[in-house]
Amino acid sequence: MTAENRVYKPKAISGFPEWLPEYRVVELAWLDRIRRVFESYGFCNIETPAVEEVDALLAAKGGDTQNEIYVLERLYADPVDEGKEARLALHFDLTVPMARYVAQNFNALVFPFKRYQLQKSYRGERPQKGRYREFYQCDIDIVNVDALPLQCDADLAAALLSAYKALDIPPVVMQLNNRKIVTGFLKGLGIEDATLATRTLDKLDKIGAKGVTDILSAAGIASDKITACLGLAAIRAHDSAFVVQVRALGVSHPELDEGLDELAFVIDQLAPQFGTQVLVNLGIIRGLDYYTGTVMEVRFADTKTFADLSIGGGGRYENLASAFINQKLPGVGASLGLTRLFGLLLDKNMITPGRKCPTDILVVLPEEARRTEAAATANTLRARGFNVELYHRDAKIKNQLAYAEKKNIPFVWFPPFKDDQPHEVKDLTSGQQSPADPATWERNS
RNA sequence: GCGGCCGUAGCUCAGUGGUAGAGCGCUUGGUUGUGGUCCAAGAUGCCGUGGGUUCAAUCCCCAUCGGUCGCCCCA
Structure with a gap:
């Protein structure tokens, strides 16, 4: 082995998934179906660049996402240019780019603005099960000026859940809550540190009631209040019956009342269409x-098989674009985590692979001297809408057939091997072969 | 950013202190124009990288890089 034929050994880059053609074709089909569902609810499509200005991303940051931002830089940047151009970074979600887009095109858009985006997002974090650094997000949002009717929350949830139902995946459940219920409840109890309390309650499934109690009592919260919080987080219902259960905990606050009314409205809108696929879970934060x-x-209904990973979600935000425009733009949005969804099912061998190529018909090359003729046959078939390959070299028929077999090509076309011989087509599934005319042949003839 | 486990052929993995193997895949052949099966032959490895211990390291030790799972946070 000499230095010159030494290869750079390729390796998978962790967190940047790529699939074989037979799986990519499934992913593409899913993207198509999701798109169809979103459009059926009246959402229009936009595409925003992979990058945004760093300042724009930071201005609208949500949570701790800023330390996951990938910044763009030139490998050999000219020091003279330094600072002349705004720093760019890959977007970590599609909500911030959408907010920027809406602010920028405010005068040209019609409100309520309903849009979807099927694009990849990027997060610089440590990958692990179901977590990627580059992943598809299928985002839908409804944004309006000044006020957004509650009906939109229900519509958006319906569109999102319908998208899952359009895919060949195990049953999913959409869990719903309203932030005002949680924050109002905490205010009613007189708990100051709402962030700590909500964040801790959010981990209830993972760390259990004892874990939550330990953290909250360490923060100085009285045990009867913790018990009340745990009681709230334990409430589940498929309809507005949850309201009575919350009232029974004896806490009251105007914000709590508002949240209860809102959530009751939303679940009552969704329950007739989705039944038990929608679930009020007051532990979801x-x-x-x-x-x-x-x-x-x-989430998947079967949480045992799929861990308890969220495969999509979203919510209502009162003022998303305040960083970009002096207008109040409330919205509701959600995202279907396609890559996570796909990756989880792939791990479980639950994705049925598609074909390895789109070719319908392989045209056999009988011998070099008949190449022009065979090419003409291929073109005739292509013009009639078939996906056609002409075998790429003069080879034994056996090899040409084996190629078709390996690539899952359903039909093999035999042009004449001798003058005045008819064309023949072979169905590789049945093995049957019969004379055919490239100008008139149909699949199921 | 922190912790556990792992790095051997294209893939999945065995293996030994004296420089390596299996299965699958790949290539070719089993004659004249026909696949899937079967049979035969063949190619492919700086045993992740750097250092240390040793007469000798793919194996032991350290470091480093990469992978993976978990924490944090999130789709």
């Missing part, structure tokens, strides 16, 4: 601080 009302989270 979600991390992002900018949510102010409805929050939703989608």
Whole structure:
């Protein structure tokens, strides 16, 4: 082995998934179906650049996402240019770019603005199960000026859940809550540090009631208040029956009342269409601080098989674009985590692979002297809408057939091997072969 | 940013202090124009990288890089 034929051994870059053609074709089909569902609810598509200005991302930051931002730089940047151009970074979600887009095109858009985006997002974090550094997000949002009717929360949740239902995946459940219920409840109890309390309650499933109690009592919260919080977080319902259960805890606050009314409205809108696929779960909080009302989270119904990973979610935000425009723009948005969803199912061998190539017909090359003729046959078939490959070299028929077999090409076309011989087509599934005319042949003839 | 485990052929993995193997895959052949099976032959490895211990390291020790799982946070 000499230095010159030494290869750079390729390796997978952790967190940047890529699939084989037979799986990519499935992913593409899913993207198509999701798109169809979103459009069926009247959402229009936009695409924003992979990058935003760093300052724009930071201005609208939500949570701790800023330390996950990938910054763009030139490998050999000219020091003279330094500082002349705004620093760019890859977007970590699609909500911030959308907010910037809405602010920028404010006069040209019609409100309420309903849009979807199917694009990749980038996060510089340590990858692990179900977590990627480059991943598809299928985002839908509704944004309006000044006020956004609660009906939009229900519509958006319906559009999101319908997208999952359009895919060949195990059953999912959408869990719903309203931030105002949680914050109002905490205020009613007189708990000051709402952030700590909500964040801790959000981990209830993971660390258990004891874990939550330990953390909250260490923060100086009285045990009867902790018990009340745990009682709230334990409430589940498929309809507005949860309101009575919350009232029974004996806490009252105007914000709590507001949240209860809102969530009751949303669940009553969704229950007739989705039944038990929507679930009020007052233990769902979600991390992002900018949510102010409805929050939703989608998971597989079978939490044992798929861990308890969220495969999508979103919520209501009162003023998303305040960093970009002096207008009040409330919205509701959600994201379907396609890459996570796909990756989880792939791990479990639950994705049925598609074909390895789109080719419908392989045209056999009988011998070099008949190449022009065979190429003409291929073109005739292409013109009629078939996906056609002409075998790429003069080879034994056996090899040409084996190629078709390996690539899952369903039909092999035999042009004449001798003058005055008819064309023949072979169905590789059945093995049957019969004379055919390239100008008139149909698949199921 | 922190912790656990792991790095041997394209893939999945065995293995030994004296420089390596299997299965799958790949290439070719089993004659004249026909695949999947079967049979035969063949190619492919700085045993992640750097240092240390040793007569000798793929194996032991250290470091480093990479992978993976978890914490944090999130789709």
